[in-house]
């Protein structure tokens with residue numbers, strides 16, 4: 001029973017930790033660490049939810065999970081409650097993977113179509129080396145991930161940006177492409193309905209991570225003014241405004257989290273994720 | 283950066299966009315005569331464009347006449363709509379520089395595309 005209790009506690013910690021992490025501002029000074037923490041927290045949640053159900057179902061066998069599992073599978077006398085608990089527990093990670101795979105295929109289809117259309121109507125432009133340009137007055141800059149990934153700008157964006165700003169934007173987008181931020185975001189966007197604020201928090205960390213790269217290559221001034229241009233003119237959505245002002249603020253006072261802070265965070269995350277893992281494996 | 287075939291598809295598409303009427307393979311080949319392409323190559327290019335849903339064909343006697351499914355502007359609008367959509371799968375499909383562009387703009391684009399579709 002103590003295994004189940006441990007797992008219940010771990011499961012209960014997850015929403016509390018998520019609540020704190022959504023509000024945490026120090027992760028903005030270490031976006032990479034923040035992203036890793038979110039990934040570990042998500043893994044902990046899935047594993048401990050599965051773990052609670054499985055350990056409760058297998059409790060009567062009084063053995064480590066792998067052994068109890070085979071005992072249960074070969075037991076003709078297991079109760080319905082037991083069966084439901086164990087099957088439910090096993091279904092949790094399966095469902096999680098299924099959601100990811102479905103989401104991946106939908107996204108891949110949208111990208112393939114987008115890429116095909118882009119091949120017909122985009123052009124290259126000396127002003128934006130390495131990027132594809134689409135003729136449209138509304139300002140957009142984005143990365144179409146894949147192999148190879150493409151950075152795309154509208155003429156609206158191109159017209160509004162100075163050379164320095166443009167380079168900062170391109171560096172930001174290339175960083176999304178290089179670090180495959182689309183893969184980082186995929187599980188959180190796929191589960192957006194369960195935890196919309198988590199998805200937004202991770203998306204913001206990804207932007208900050210790309211901002212850091214752009215700052216390192218082209219300086220904070222160029223990036224900040226580019227961001228201003230993108231967000232100042234249109235009546236932006238509430239989320240966009242908050243996110244943009246958070247990004248602008250941290251570009252203005254750039255400080256990184258200390259190594260001690262980062263390691264403390266990572267070790268706590270690892271401790272959390274290892275709890276359900278240890279019960280499921282041993 | 284584009285493959286040879288991709289570049290031909292683009293050129294063929296431009297010929298079709300510039301034409302007011304559906305074109306025979308022969309007409310397209312003639313418009314691309316500077317490239318000195320074999321008839322079968324042009325045929326392949328048009329078949330590929332049709333399979334991707336960019337061109338449609340109608341029978342004209344024993345030959346096919348090809349025309350674009352949508353105008354160049356509509357395809358650009360589709361790209362912009364993907365880029366401006368802040369929710370759902372499109373959010374995961376692309377990563378943006380700034381997500382703050384208002385969704386009214388995305389709505390205007392999708393409205394414009396819907397109107398175009400109603401006309402045809």
Ligand SMILES: [Zn+2]
Nearest residue numbers: 207210378379
């Ligand atoms: Zn970005």
